[in-house]
Amino acid sequence: MPEVLTAPRVMTGDQTVTDGVVVIGDRTVDWVGPAEALPTEYVALPRTDYPGSTITPGLIDCHVHLGFDGGPTPAARLRSETDEQQLVLMLHSARDLLGVGVTTARDLGARAYLDVVVRDAIAEGLARGPRMIVAGPPITVTGGHCWFMGGEADSEDDLRRMVRTHHKRGVDLIKVMSTGGFMTTGSAPWYAQFTAAQLAVIVEEARRVDKPVAAHAHGIEGIRRAVEAGVSTLEHCSFVTETNERRFSEPLAARIAEQGIFVCPTINVNAPYVAELTGIAVGEHLKAMHEMGIRIIAGTDAGVDNTPHHQYLGALEYLVTLGFRPEEVLAMATTEAAAALGVDAITGRLAPGYDADLIVVDGDPRADIAVLGMLRRVIARGRDYLPDSGRFDVSAPGTPFASPEHTVDLQLLIEATRRRQA
Ligand SMILES: [Zn+2]
Structure with missing residues (x-):
């Protein structure tokens, strides 16, 4: 239902309009600008x-896993659940x-491909959630990082077939595990999993x-x-070494900037605790990367260990x-x-014709980013969504690593840190 929203500040993505107005139509933004210039045709609309x-x-959260629950042992839960149970969890995460x-x-x-099902259900209005862009099972080597999601492939033929199958099943993009990770037993984040030639096959076939x-x-x-293979985004990009140090490579960063590859450092609510526990200054090279011209995007790896989906704000802070x-x-x-x-032609900005994806927050995020957690309204594609108040407290701090059963990845981190110190 069309509506006029007014606020002392409207940040459109291109500028901040003082005493601004956003006119939303059935699904899209109809008009944005200063209140004094509101066209007469909108004046009679309901106004808030x-x-x-x-x-x-x-x-926008550029890196989530709906199928991980954000608790202390999400991978174990995913592996023990049926597809039907996973689907329920994924709708909840959304x-x-x-x-x-x-x-x-x-x-x-x-x-x-449960993410494809969830994406379509949300798009059709059968379920509530964000617009989803989905990758299906990440492509990984046999026994490699997140192999339990079903994306194992090794030979070039297998890799081609995997990309084609993903395409056939309706994914929006391809995710490949170029290195090991922190969440899989027997996988170490500092080792490369695929050769450059294998990665090139994946990118070529995806293209x-x-x-x-x-x-x-x-x-x-x-x-x-x-x-080298020409991927579009780098996830984590942490320059981690075998002793769990960060060895920033300026020539490599320069190449990332030159190729216009976006970096999603998956900074999240746990960054301060990881820093404390492991002695790693999380994100220490991000400023340098940004200054070199690398385009950094926000993504939290929501769902992984102790990273609930409702703690996006901690990443921004x-x-x-x-x-x-x-x-x-x-x-x-x-x-x-x-x-x-x-x-970027449909969302991420407030402009006529864009989908009406917006939030109304109490205060000025330019003065304090934390006000992004003081939500008064969430509108996605023109539809209101009021958070289920009381089910979780969006302002509550995380419960980082509260479980006595630390997950394998954290053990790995701590052990590597000890090796470094020894
Ligand atoms: Zn991830």
């Missing part, structure tokens, strides 16, 4: 004023994301069916090979503590994110 508030584009103002999310690893490739890459060699201005962080979560995901 939000004094003291800011209207911004809906947020609601959680929307409840904190995430109106678009990219799922970078799910089992059995043939017009799909971008997102590469999970922690270790330097795996990053280098993914860059940490990016500010790394030294980014709130406006830059907001761009990473809206305009830049939309560009990286290939949806």
Whole structure:
């Protein structure tokens, strides 16, 4: 139902309009501008004023896993659940994301193409959640990182077939595990999993069916090979070494910048705790990368260990503590994110014809990014979504690593740190 929203600040993605108005139609934004210039045709529409508030584009989480529950042992749960149980969890995760103002999310690893089912259910209005962009099972080597999602492939023929099958099943992009990861027993994040030639086959085949490739890459060699193959986004990109140090490579970063590859560092609510537990300054090279011209996007790996889907804000706050201005962080979560995901013609901005994806927050996020958690309204594709209040407290801090049964990845981190110190 068409409506006029007013607020002292409307951040469109291109500018901040003082005493601004957003006119939303059935699904899209009809008009944006200063209140004094509102065309007469909209004056009679129902109108809601939000004094003291800011209207911004809906947020985008560029890296989530709906099938992980964000508790202490998400991988174990995923592996023990049936597809039907997974589907219930994934719909729940999607609601959680929307409840904190995430109106678009990219799922970078799910089992059995359940993410395709969830994406379509949300798009059809059968379920509530953000617009989903989905990758299906991540392509990995046999026994490699997240093999239990079903994307194992080794030979070049297998890799081609896997990309083709993913395309046939309706994914939006291809995710490849260029290195090992922190979540899989027997997998180490510092080792490359595929050769450069194998990665090139994946990218070439994906390109043939017009799909971008997102590469999970922690270790330097795996990053280098993914860059060489021409992937579209690098996930994590942490420059991690065998002793769990961060060895930043400026020439490699320069190449990432030159090729226009987006980097999603998967900073999340746990960053301060990981830093404390392991002695790693999470994101320490991000400022340098940004200054070199690398386009950084916000994504949290929501769903992984101790990273619930409703704690997106913690990621943005940490990016500010790394030294980014709130406006830059907001761009990473809206305009830049939309560009990286290939949806910048429909979302990430407030402009006529764009989908009405927006949030209304109490206060000015330029002064304090935390006000993005003070939601007064969430609208996704023109439909209101009011968070299920009481089910979770969006302002509550995380419960990082509260479980006595630390997951394998954390053990790995701590052991590697000990080796370094020895
Ligand atoms: Zn991930």
